Amino acid sequence: MSFYQDYILPHLINLAMRNAQLVPYRERTAAAAEGRVLEIGIGSGLNLPFYGPQVREVMGLEPSSRLIEMARGVARESPSPVTFIEGSAEAIPLERGSIDTVVTTWTLCTIPHAIPALEEMRRVLRPGGQLLFVEHGLAPEESVRKWQxxxxxxxxxxxxGCRLNRPISNLIETAGFSITALENSYVPKAPRMMGYLYQGRASP
Known part of the structure; x- marks a missing residue:
């Protein structure tokens, strides 16, 4: 991927969705993580400041080496040890049942094959583990869906690779998860086509 695609463009999307307004969503998602955490698409490390003391370790999976280098600087201030893995969510190089919490934030829209990636997340989660997610996707209103x-x-x-029209909750359930909590809402003042959020928790 180009530097425009893996750095400039995500920042433009965040700007369009008013990045400051996204912080509470990131904070609430990361704060619920515990144990050994795998963050899918850790990017430049925007979630790292929000992991709490119940997190033993953060493993950040990211396909972009440039973003990993940026995240390393943020990781130095993290209270939990952070390990970076350069790779794809469709083939997570971790053992089955080795992770307590998987975190995805604004990531599933760009993964080329979302269901195989989610199946990989389910594979690495231990029994009783959790998937925590906040994603943008397909809106309920027909007028918005048409434009998406x-x-x-x-x-x-x-x-x-960002897709505006992915039905996030359906994808998660199709991959074998059971959604145990889900909130849907629009980000205030964000473009409705990219501002409809799915935030919740699922178990394998």
């Missing part, structure tokens, strides 16, 4: 479907073929090639 129309724009996604044009948006995806220039936005690092």
């Amino acid at each position: 479907n129309r724009l996604t073929p044009f948006w995806r090639p220039i936005a690092g």
